[in-house]
Amino acid sequence: MTARTLYQKLVDSHTVARLDEQNLLLFCDLHLMNEYTSPQAFAGLYEQHRSVPMPGQNVAVVSHIIPTHPTKFRVIADPPSALQATNLKKNCDHFGIPLFDTNDALQGIEHVVAPEHGMIRPGMVVICGDSHTTTYGALGALGFGIGTTEVEHVLATQTLAYRPAKDMRIRVDGVLPVGVTSKDLVLAIIGRIGAQGARGYVVEFCGTAIDALSIEARFTLCNMTVEAGSRGALIAPDQKAVDYVLAHAPDIGTKHREAALASWRDLHSDADAAFDVEHRFDASEVVPHVTWGTSPDQVTAIDGHMPRLQDLPEGPVRTSAQRALQYTRLQEGTAIEGTPVQHVFIGSCTNGRIEDLRAAATIVRGRHVADGVRAMVVPGSGAVKAAAEAEGLDRVFLDAGFEWRQPGCSMCLAMNDDVLAEGVRCASTTNRNFEGRQGRGAITHLMSPAMAAAAAVTGRITDARTLETLP
Template identity: 70%
Template sequence: MSQRTLYKKLVDSHTVARLDEQHVLLYADLHIMNEYTSPQAFSSLREKNRRVLRPQQQLAVVSHIIPTHPVSVANRVIVDPPSALQASNLKRNCRDFDIKLFDTNHEEQGIEHIIAPEHGWIRPGMVVLCGDSHTTTYGALGALGFGVGTSEVEHILATQTLVYRLAQDMHIKVDGALPMGTSVKDLILLIIARIGAQGARGFAVEFSGSTIATLSAEARMTLCNMAVEAGARAALIRPDQTTFAYVREKARDMSDADFRQALGDWENLFSDEDAAFDVEHVFSAQEVTPFVTWGTSPDQAIAVSAAIPDPAQAADEQASTTISQALQYMGLSAGDSLLGLPVDRVFIGSCTNGRIEDLRIAAALVDGHKVAPTVRAMVVPGSGAVRRQAEQEGLAKIFIDAGFEWRQPGCSMCLAMNDDVLAPGERCASTTNRNFEGRQGRGGRTHLMSPAMAAAAALSGCISDVRTLEKEHA
């Protein structure tokens, strides 16, 4: 057999049938649903009098539409009528088809891409599908995760399979230690800025190198989560001792014997030494500095100390027009600096940066300081479990004492599908994954950055270099 990449090994091990040169029938170990991508599928199943083939391999979560007001879990209410209908429909569908649901008032409710790993449901070698593009997150644990369309959910529910178009292989290698004051969020923003928002389109990306090997499991999730912003169809990291330790801790239903047996398979999940990739990129961690987006696409990002690009210097007319349009929407001028740019809002959370590690990083900077009086800042944990742990560790108190709003879990201000939205013209320092026009609210202006950079913006009232603030607070 020819040498294979990790991606090809995962696809081959889950291929039920080869349909043609480009397509296979792919088996799914786990399918995750949310409130807005599943209603049509269930309606169609009912019309055809079909059942869900494997209910135990389904998971449903209410996450995008849920309000995050700081009330008790038992008292959470979705007031918006269309959103309430979506949630009630999901509850009915899960009841009728015997599917596990993290509902509005469930103590463990949160964002699907945080809930699933923290409960041990994501394990190396799996194929995981979800009607959400950031399903690439699960590649951090050596699982092939990717988003599916609404029309495909019915097929998955009925057959536990998907007609899948094969991707090409891309390898991104990063070596060296990340400099002080930087994080994996800065690294992925740099990578996206370099290769472009379509740079990995049609590819499954495998990350490797000494930088990746030293990342925690949660930091790897941030990396794989945002790979889709470069167009990647999947993102993967070879499972290693960091992965195995994380899964052993979270997969409480696994006996020691089951874990040892699984480990024998997981240790073989890697790209063969001579496996061929279609495209390869190499980066040095020493290139990484605090990165911030200036425009309306995640690839429109620069080092915080760099000048905003000039349309006149663009490679071609189309690129020039794109830059000009982004600058106009964001209310910025070419050649200006982002440093000192006032922000109205700060948001720390999302499936990209709403884990306990992210909150620890932000709290360490915030501790003993106050949010600037001109800023409304909020922290939204990614799940009920993250929220409890942050409260037990004293992180919540640090945020509250500093003037942050400490809210209930949910997707929140990552996207304008709930009541945590920007007003027109408001500028937000955000730890989320997308800065599209209107993403956080009609007319809202989003600057993507790391949790530490967002915390620095909250304290200073403007976009700041966290390395400077760390020195001042030392």
């Protein structure tokens, strides 16, 4: 048999039929939905008098529009957003689809909720109307985002017309230095290969540095790989991944465990499998990274500087950098460290898990938010919030002057009432720094939770490693 990559094995095992030379019909083990990419899909089902044949393999979450104010009972005040949530519940009730609704105690961001409740297992194909579905590659599952018309097709058939991607392998060996995280690593990778560097590819990560990452750190890595244009991200499931899944999926009892373990053992690329493109990185060379522009690949090391336009090639790269500097109100050639911030946001599907909050709390403990800075922590889910409160992390943040919020997407994107004003500069643990992403005219600097916490207590972009307590 021809040697295959992990990606090829996953596609082969889920191929229902080949449609033509370039496209096939892919079975989807799990389809996640949210309130903003599903309305048109449900409308199409009603119009065509179609049912949802596998409702249990579809799960919905209200996440992007939900308010995160610290109240016991949440009410969506914005009428259009409230209608989206109401319609999602109505549609889920009609078709029998499980829903994490607005005031569900376990509600949260879809990409945090799904794995923590054991929905994601190695070898699965998981899709969602959200680009950061790549997160699930951390557990050896093929996850990717789809469009609204495709959502309707999946609801009606549990399959998807799919054009396979090419294979890319990124090997990261060595040891990440103390105070450097997977968020820094992925920003460094995107900075090197570019925002379109993985376009048309599914990326498989491997190497000793990847092996050393926790599962939550791997979620962050796979989550942000889409910012390099990738169609998916994968890490072959090892014992860490297996232990995580078994700990979060109690339904895999003794009767089914051996069969599951046996099937997961083959979820790796064959030794002589060929990749279309390969990159190598040395983890020991990675330092904390911060974005300076309006694309995740416009990034620099914490001791770096804004680019000088004359040093960039003429054309789109220079034009993009010039526009980014104008938007972010920064001067070419100046240092990124020391840039003042007015807001700090810790949360999102990229960095809203318990490990992220612990890292931020380590920096915050015993310190206070700087004057003139508003700082907020938004847990990724109800389960994360409960775990953090059980550890006393909420008190650490509150005592330091942070806002401790209810779970949700919040300030990752301006689709709810957590929106930045024009000109406000935010140190953010999110995944995108596009123009207007956190509010019209707002300025976003992507960084790790520890770096965001350091910015909160100093009032400026700061190397977290220089503070007395390391994360």
